[in-house]
Amino acid sequence: MPKVDDLTLEKELREIIAKIVEIEPEKITQDASFVEDLGMDSMMALEILAAMEKKYKIQVPEEKLGQIKNLKEVIKLTKEYL
Amino acid sequence: MIDTEEIKSLIPQRFPFLMLDRVTELKEGEYIKAYKNVSINEEYFKGHFPEAPTFPGAFIAEAMAQAACVLLKKSIKDLAATKFYVTSVKIRFFRIVVPGDQLQIFIKTVKMTRLGGVFEVEASVDKTVVAKGDMTFACK
Numbered sequence: 450m451p452k453v454d455d456l457t458l459e460k461e462l463r464e465i466i467a468k469i470v471e472i473e474p475e476k477i478t479q480d481a482s483f484v485e486d487l488g489m490d491s492m493m494a495l496e497i498l499a500a501m502e503k504k505y506k507i508q509v510p511e512e513k514l515g516q517i518k519n520l521k522e523v524i525k526l527t528k529e530y531l
Numbered sequence: 532m533i534d535t536e537e538i539k540s541l542i543p544q545r546f547p548f549l550m551l552d553r554v555t556e557l558k559e560g561e562y563i564k565a566y567k568n569v570s571i572n573e574e575y576f577k578g579h580f581p582e583a584p585t586f587p588g589a590f591i592a593e594a595m596a597q598a599a600c601v602l603l604k605k606s607i608k609d610l611a612a613t614k615f616y617v618t619s620v621k622i623r624f625f626r627i628v629v630p631g632d633q634l635q636i637f638i639k640t641v642k643m644t645r646l647g648g649v650f651e652v653e654a655s656v657d658k659t660v661v662a663k664g665d666m667t668f669a670c671k
Binding site: 490491492493495496498499502503511514 | 618619641642644645646647648649667668669
């Protein structure tokens with residue numbers, strides 16, 4: 450997988466999350482809490498993890514699910530495995 | 532091959548809601564192939580629909596979910612969960628399924644964990660895809 454620049458990564462991840470959580474991408478700020486602000490549940494977190502893996506052809510361990518709590522953390526997690 | 536008795540030992544669904552007759556192929560953690568024979572003897576055809584018996588799309592989705600449960604149970608051996616709840620289903624249906632059809636189910640794992648799984652799901656009859664989509668379910 451070729452390296453993705455930071456802006457593209459953020460845009461792509463925001464779109465992935467928006468599609469799963471079914472909200473407008475603009476509402477997903479870097480720090481908006483997925484659970485408290487966006488109404489996400491644990492299975493949506495699993496779907497986000499699966500979508501990240503599929504899009505970037507990476508493998509993220511199940512234990513990292515807890516890190517899927519806001520966009521900033523998702524970007525950090527993705528970069529860790531790219 | 533996994534027969535109905537073994538399927539029953541893996542998932543909690545029973546008559547009249549066991550939607551798999553046989554598993555023909557399974558690769559742990561990756562995919563499963565199974566089928567359901569659709570028979571005119573099934574009770575719900577009296578109402579769905581009286582003049583044109585049609586296998587309900589919701590039951591196609593259920594058959595897919597049950598196959599995914601079998602795959603999960605066979606892949607994670609010590610999984611304590613006994614109940615499975617669908618949390619997301621996005622399926623497009625392309626053609627109707629009628630009595631006499633053999634519904635072939637193919638499930639591919641996208642992500643599988645002890646909490647649940649994300650799967651790509653597909654059903655076909657005579658090698659023609661009748662339904663296709665994505666499904667997520669939780670284990671309890």
